[in-house]
Amino acid sequence: MPLRHQLADVGLKAMNLTHRAVLKVSGGRWLAAPMGMPTIELCTTGRRSGQPRRVLLTAPVHDEKQIVLVASKGGDDRHPEWYLNLVANPEVEVGVGGVHRPMTARTASPEERQDLWPRITAAYKGYASYQRRTDREIPVVICEPHRGDASGPDDRA
Numbered sequence: 001m002p003l004r005h006q007l008a009d010v011g012l013k014a015m016n017l018t019h020r021a022v023l024k025v026s027g028g029r030w031l032a033a034p035m036g037m038p039t040i041e042l043c044t045t046g047r048r049s050g051q052p053r054r055v056l057l058t059a060p061v062h063d064e065k066q067i068v069l070v071a072s073k074g075g076d077d078r079h080p081e082w083y084l085n086l087v088a089n090p091e092v093e094v095g096v097g098g099v100h101r102p103m104t105a106r107t108a109s110p111e112e113r114q115d116l117w118p119r120i121t122a123a124y125k126g127y128a129s130y131q132r133r134t135d136r137e138i139p140v141v142i143c144e145p146h147r148g149d150a151s152g153p154d155d156r157a
Contacts, residue, residue, distance in 0.1 A: 043095070044085035044092050053082065061120060066143060067143040070120055079139065092105045104146060105142070106142055
């Protein structure tokens, strides 16, 4: 793996650990909604290890029916590990405001992505610059409640 990829991965992991620490120390008051987007804890199953993998992300689009995540990795030319994990196993757990629930994650269809992308970039303009920075199309992920689960992801979403 090239050094620039290793450095990018270390930087993203450090940022995630720092975000988690700030949330814990502040009792969830600081960085709960960076840039106006709620912090989401996504738990996937490691595609090679089979172990739970947790990462903090933000949700630019969210309502009672779905939580939308963006697999941007800051405009890197590689998909984030969490995205590769959920492609391999779409059964995930999503935590919002300390409330965790099982959901099914899927990559948005081209039509869904086209509809969601303007809303995503309106929530955070950085996503548009991330897309310009990479040749890959940044995947948009839709997390939905399991069939038969009528409750929404979180009352505050």
